[in-house]
Amino acid sequence: MADSTVELRSASSPVLDVLIPTKDRPVEFAATLAGLAAQAGPSFRVVVSDQSDDEASFDTAAASTLVRALRLRGVEVELLRHLPRRGIAEQRAFLLSRSTAPAVLFLDDDVWLEPGVLARLHTALRSLGCGMVAAAMQGLSHLDDDRPHERVTYERWEPGPERIEKESAAWQRWRLGNAANGMHLAFAEGLDAPGAAVPDPSSWSAYRIAWAAGCVLFDRAALLDAGGFDFWREVPENAHGEDVLVQQRVMARSGAAGILPSGAYHQESATTLPDRGSSAVDLLPL
Numbered sequence: 001m002a003d004s005t006v007e008l009r010s011a012s013s014p015v016l017d018v019l020i021p022t023k024d025r026p027v028e029f030a031a032t033l034a035g036l037a038a039q040a041g042p043s044f045r046v047v048v049s050d051q052s053d054d055e056a057s058f059d060t061a062a063a064s065t066l067v068r069a070l071r072l073r074g075v076e077v078e079l080l081r082h083l084p085r086r087g088i089a090e091q092r093a094f095l096l097s098r099s100t101a102p103a104v105l106f107l108d109d110d111v112w113l114e115p116g117v118l119a120r121l122h123t124a125l126r127s128l129g130c131g132m133v134a135a136a137m138q139g140l141s142h143l144d145d146d147r148p149h150e151r152v153t154y155e156r157w158e159p160g161p162e163r164i165e166k167e168s169a170a171w172q173r174w175r176l177g178n179a180a181n182g183m184h185l186a187f188a189e190g191l192d193a194p195g196a197a198v199p200d201p202s203s204w205s206a207y208r209i210a211w212a213a214g215c216v217l218f219d220r221a222a223l224l225d226a227g228g229f230d231f232w233r234e235v236p237e238n239a240h241g242e243d244v245l246v247q248q249r250v251m252a253r254s255g256a257a258g259i260l261p262s263g264a265y266h267q268e269s270a271t272t273l274p275d276r277g278s279s280a281v282d283l284l285p286l
Helices: 027-035 061-072 089-097 116-128 171-179 181-188 220-225 229-232 240-256
Strands: 016-020 044-050 079-080 104-108 112-115 130-132 205-209 215-219 256-260 264-266
Touching: 016 027, 016 089, 016 116, 027 044, 027 061, 044 089, 044 116, 044 171, 061 079, 061 089, 089 130, 089 229, 089 240, 104 116, 104 220, 116 130, 116 215, 116 256, 130 240, 181 256, 215 220, 215 240, 220 240, 240 256
Parallel strands: 016 044, 016 104, 044 079, 130 256
Antiparallel strands: 104 215, 112 264, 130 215, 205 256
16 A cells, blocks of 8 residues: 655755745736746745735635645745835845745746746756856747847857946847747757647756846855845835846856746736836946
């Protein structure tokens, strides 16, 4: 007779913390948790910081079920309400202050991860030895919207720090994260294909980026060395581009790479932060 004991994965010392800022996205947030529940490894912990106007994004039956499913498999899940709101940069700084693992993944609350993404990113971060790796979120509604003109800046990754000036040719790499450009790049590189099975996490390629949105894994020490999000006091509460500035700072000190295939899919919901002021990139130096 099979042993009926449920074997729980140890969460005593996860190698990765998943940090999720959320606001007013109960449906999308549940889908984000579903993606995490499908990850087989590496060992990770989840920290959620909610700033919803009313009920928290995690205060739904769907989210509660997925939190229980994660905990059943030994994943520690910390659900926090963090108010009053003092801007998205401060929200990210708060999440980073709760982290303890050697690697931290900032995951947007409207991104679903297919199986294997965490393993692929963590392997890439260790293998490349850089400060961050990114799975740029893909908009599947654009799968038939092929944009080769936005992929002309694509280059295979080379090791080492890189400082990118705004308006430079390298800055235009941001377009690689548009629409479903990452999907089309993965198809071209033979790393994925329409109708194929979910790609094996051991198969991947690194490329040069300017920055990436939605799903970014940092070496925590490199992120802290670059100042993290402590600059939140130096920018207005409605400033945006805080993630871009941090990625640029890490890249300039420790290097950064985008990873193909991405496997991170944007749910393409409307923004919950419509009041967008100046970009942190325009307000502060690297």
